[in-house]
Amino acid sequence: xxxxxxxxxxxxxxxxxxxxxxxxxxxxxxxxxxxxxxxxxxxxxxxxxxxxxxxxxxxxxxxxxxxxxxxxxxxxxxxxxxxxxxxxxxxxxxxxxxxxxxxxxxxxxxxxxxxxxxxxxxxxxxxxxxxxxxxxxxxxxxxxxxxxxxxxxxxxxxxxxxxxxxxxxxxxxxxxxxxxxxxxxxxxxxxxxxxxxxxxxxxxxxxxxxxxxxxxxxxxxx
Amino acid sequence: xxxxxxxxxxxxxxxxxxxxxxxxxxxxxxxxxxxxxxxxxxxxxxxxxxxxxxxxxxxxxxxxxxxxxxxxxxxxxxxxxxxxxxxxxxxxxxxxxxxxxxxxxxxxxxxxxxxxxxxxxxxxxxxxxxxxxxxxxxxxxxxxxxxxxxxxxxxxxxxxxxxxxxxxxxxxxxxxxxxxxxxxxxxxxxxxxxxxxxxxxxxxxxxxxx
Numbered sequence: 001x002x003x004x005x006x007x008x009x010x011x012x013x014x015x016x017x018x019x020x021x022x023x024x025x026x027x028x029x030x031x032x033x034x035x036x037x038x039x040x041x042x043x044x045x046x047x048x049x050x051x052x053x054x055x056x057x058x059x060x061x062x063x064x065x066x067x068x069x070x071x072x073x074x075x076x077x078x079x080x081x082x083x084x085x086x087x088x089x090x091x092x093x094x095x096x097x098x099x100x101x102x103x104x105x106x107x108x109x110x111x112x113x114x115x116x117x118x119x120x121x122x123x124x125x126x127x128x129x130x131x132x133x134x135x136x137x138x139x140x141x142x143x144x145x146x147x148x149x150x151x152x153x154x155x156x157x158x159x160x161x162x163x164x165x166x167x168x169x170x171x172x173x174x175x176x177x178x179x180x181x182x183x184x185x186x187x188x189x190x191x192x193x194x195x196x197x198x199x200x201x202x203x204x205x206x207x208x209x210x211x212x213x214x215x216x217x218x219x220x221x222x
Numbered sequence: 223x224x225x226x227x228x229x230x231x232x233x234x235x236x237x238x239x240x241x242x243x244x245x246x247x248x249x250x251x252x253x254x255x256x257x258x259x260x261x262x263x264x265x266x267x268x269x270x271x272x273x274x275x276x277x278x279x280x281x282x283x284x285x286x287x288x289x290x291x292x293x294x295x296x297x298x299x300x301x302x303x304x305x306x307x308x309x310x311x312x313x314x315x316x317x318x319x320x321x322x323x324x325x326x327x328x329x330x331x332x333x334x335x336x337x338x339x340x341x342x343x344x345x346x347x348x349x350x351x352x353x354x355x356x357x358x359x360x361x362x363x364x365x366x367x368x369x370x371x372x373x374x375x376x377x378x379x380x381x382x383x384x385x386x387x388x389x390x391x392x393x394x395x396x397x398x399x400x401x402x403x404x405x406x407x408x409x410x411x412x413x414x415x416x417x418x419x420x421x422x423x424x425x426x427x428x429x430x431x432x
Contacts (some may be wrong), residue, residue, distance in 0.1 A: 002325070003325060003326045003327070003328060006321075006322055006325035006326055007322075007326060010311075010314070010318075010322045013313070013314060013318070014311060014313055014314070017313040017314075018313060019313060020313070073311075076307075077307055077308065077309050077310060077311070078305055078306070078307025078308060078309040079309040079311075081273075081276070081278055081303060081305065081307075081309075082303065082309055082323070082327075083326075084277070084278060084298075085276055085277060085278070085298040085299065085301065085303060086299065086326065086327055086328075087295065087299050087327075087328050088326065088328075
């Protein structure tokens with residue numbers, strides 16, 4: 001088994017065992033989306049209209065919730081030192097850790113979103129569009145978040161600082177994600193335009209996240 | 223194996239930590255087959271020196287070179303760093319922890335079971351690392367040095383938390399590494415009984431004298 005696939009397997013094991021972040025994110029997402037109809041009230045048209053936005057906000061917060069431990073757990077037990085010393089390029093390590101993080105916490109959100117969309121009285125087309133935008137957009141949240149996680153790796157209780165650093169950077173992802181999802185049900189606006197930009201943001205952050213994250217981790221060693 | 227490292231040389235190294243000079247104009251030479259034992263009081267810079275060799279800290283001036291070794295690899299990539307932290311995940315079992323580092327670090331040497339047997343943990347292979355005692359964690363962390371082949375071993379207080387039998391076993395393994403032409407730099411405040419060793423004493427007096 002190669003170095004990177006063994007890292008992926010280990011990250012998945014850690015995420016799914018006791019104390020891992022996989023189920024936490026999905027449960028938090030469930031709670032946020034369930035609470036909204038109680039707060040907004042039983043206006044079904046309003047719920048249907050804000051549904052995609054609520055699902056996106058829930059997914060964003062759930063992703064941020066588990067990101068602060070992405071590198072910190074390895075730093076606390078000394079494993080990060082060994083990873084920094086190793087032959088495997090740090091950029092690829094960050095990329096694989098992000099992919100594992102998304103598979104463990106992002107993918108369950110995407111799978112849960114059609115069910116939760118029913119709570120929000122959304123139409124089938126809107127449900128499909130929102131799920132698709134989340135599938136394309138949540139990796140971007142993880143990759144952008146990894147930069148913040150790498151920058152705050154040496155800080156105790158860096159989770160809040162991480163959120164403050166990362167939230168402004170995730171705003172474009174959320175704008176285009178929500179506008180693509182609503183464009184699917186509102187006639188004049190085409191779905192493809194915001195969706196293409198969302199996909200582009202995802203690909204862009206997939207390159208930028210690992211490079212910037214690796215640079216931040218190298219600097220944090222000092 | 224023409225890639226064995228013959229010598230590890232540090233020339234006039236200086237290093238600052240938190241605005242304070244920890245190492246000043248330090249030079250050393252470690253020769254293959256002989257342990258370089260770094261001694262000194264607490265805060266003298268023993269761990270700092272090992273982390274500097276491991277590439278985890280950057281020197282203000284001076285350089286570290288190797289004589290021999292694989293020209294494709296950097297010095298840290300040829301080093302095993304056995305520091306204060308054990309790099310173990312409590313959720314994973316003993317063999318999963320060790321198996322990960324074996325697969326991740328490349329150039330595998332002993333198998334996981336062989337290495338666990340050498341440090342006396344073979345019986346506990348399937349136990350989650352969370353249940354290990356401090357000494358057992360230390361031995362499991364040391365087994366990481368056996369599953370991948372690297373010529374330079376940087377040992378920071380290698381015998382801490384170990385009982386007398388485990389300590390003897392560990393020193394025997396380090397002795398085998400030296401006998402096979404390996405290179406060891408060990409920081410300690412105890413006397414380590416190696417057959418061939420050079421010593422490097424760090425302390426405030428060294429800094430002031432330089």
